[in-house]
Amino acid sequence: MPRTKFALVTGCGRGGIGEALVKEYTRRGIHAIATLLPQEESGHLLEAGITFFRLDVTIEKSVLDLKDSVHKLTNGHLDVLVNCAGIAYTMTAIDTDVVAVQRMFDINVFGPMRMVHHFHDMIIRSAGAVVNIGSIGGIIPYLYGASYNATKAALQHWSNTLRVEMAPLGVKVITIISGEVSTNILKNDAHRRLPEGSYYSPLAEEFHRHVTRTPRGATNRFKYAENVVAQSLKSSPPAWFWYGSFTGMIRFLDTFGWRTVWDSMLWRMFNLGKLKQAHTLRMSKEAAFGNE
Template identity: 30%
Template sequence: MSTTASKKIAIVTGASSGIGYAITKELAQHDYIIYACARRLEPMQPLVDEFSTSIIKPYKLDISILDEVITFKEFLEEELSGQKLDLLYNNAGQNCCLPALDISDADMQKCFQVNVFGHINMCRELSKYLINAKGTIVFTGSISGIVSFPFGSIYSATKAAIHAYARGLHLELKPFGVRVINSVTGGVNTHISDIRPLPKDSIYEFPEGKEAFESVQHMTDNYQPMSAEVYAKKLVGDILSSKDPVDVYRGSSATFLSFFSSIVPYFILESALIKQFNLTKAFEVLKGKKVEAKKQD
């Protein structure tokens, strides 16, 4: 067993960029040893150079592949001192910004495999280490799991699913002294926007539709997102706290949007989304096409 017994041990998935990278660095500054997991290891080299391989331990892992998760579990069997894991930070994510009717089966499966099934598999396979340590599990949730933004229905569905799973897990792990935190995340400057163009046969493939689509694609950049570093400081503060919430709200507008969506009727929220993301003109064009088609019939 190679880890240092006196230090706390963390696993962070999706550690090669954005929130995962910032969380890994913040944990290292709080004297954790971190298994920094990602599909690409090269981007984490600056962290290794800054903190050394005794603190940052890069591990190549695709959480969407169950065999890789199981192999990682077997690796930890030999690595973890006392068979204890203090923190599992489930951060790896797959964005998916396309109209609901344009999502291919492959895109849908990929998004759910990473955002939902991969995290569930990690929790199940590593649970004994967390229970042994009375550790903490964290999920990078999203305000999208509460508010379904235009062209983000599949991504929203994955985040709503992981919110529900986190809450159930929070309840079931109480007797074991394991905390579960779901970070309902608002705007964070991570540069992971899905910038694929609309499919050529999309019902929104016309100038006004593309304008609305691009507005959604760049919504995080346009609304003063929180830096990943500030977000990480807040989340590590939640981890180090003795409090045991299910949901915490971090990132720009997370608290406001969660509260707003809980008190207003859905039709008002929907009207606000139409206005905010320039959908009015697109809807007028689509209604015009519908009228024209009826005339031709």
């Protein structure tokens, strides 16, 4: 009789990609194990009958406690680890709060590193797979996302090397290049405003609309989960799996376009002409004042 297969997914709060992933693994007959932050509400997982444990990926002891719990549950096997836990930080690069970004790196980049470091033996024993949830933000210079984009670019390149290193040990590593997906990741950033005196102040209204937006044309998270889970269970999955709104166009331009192909597109999309005009006027006034 074949043993039960197990998939561990981090970051399974209500309304996110992680929740959709564990429900899809369960639908496919795999024992899904979800993680939630210590204070997070768990009703959505209890209703679905999904096993869950508390986890903060930034705390070593929390990861070790989870490993003990999972090891007991699975008898030391883990067929899939999905590093899904992550947060966003929306701000111009020049106005970045570095302390806030350090926390984001701790979750988005060092979190997956901790998980793989502590769970790799269980994954190797199962000849399993590691799935790292990346983003088109790690590919294109999407405005106001410099720091978030940096975390995803770092994760994606770390994942590349992890893939090569794990291959001799029989483990598959898949990087998901996610497009726009309908989740609630933006909700914790909706309060954010440009700091007083920012060079970007002429775009304060546009920035406010950006952080409070509902993404248009976003891919349904359950459809996304269906496709990602299918890839993770393949015997020979792709190294990078692009899925979600706009990934087709972005993949094409990233492959065949020049490095600055995005600049003019993003200039128009984010109304940077308005910023340039305001900046030119400001510099002219300062020069006139200085000559008086």
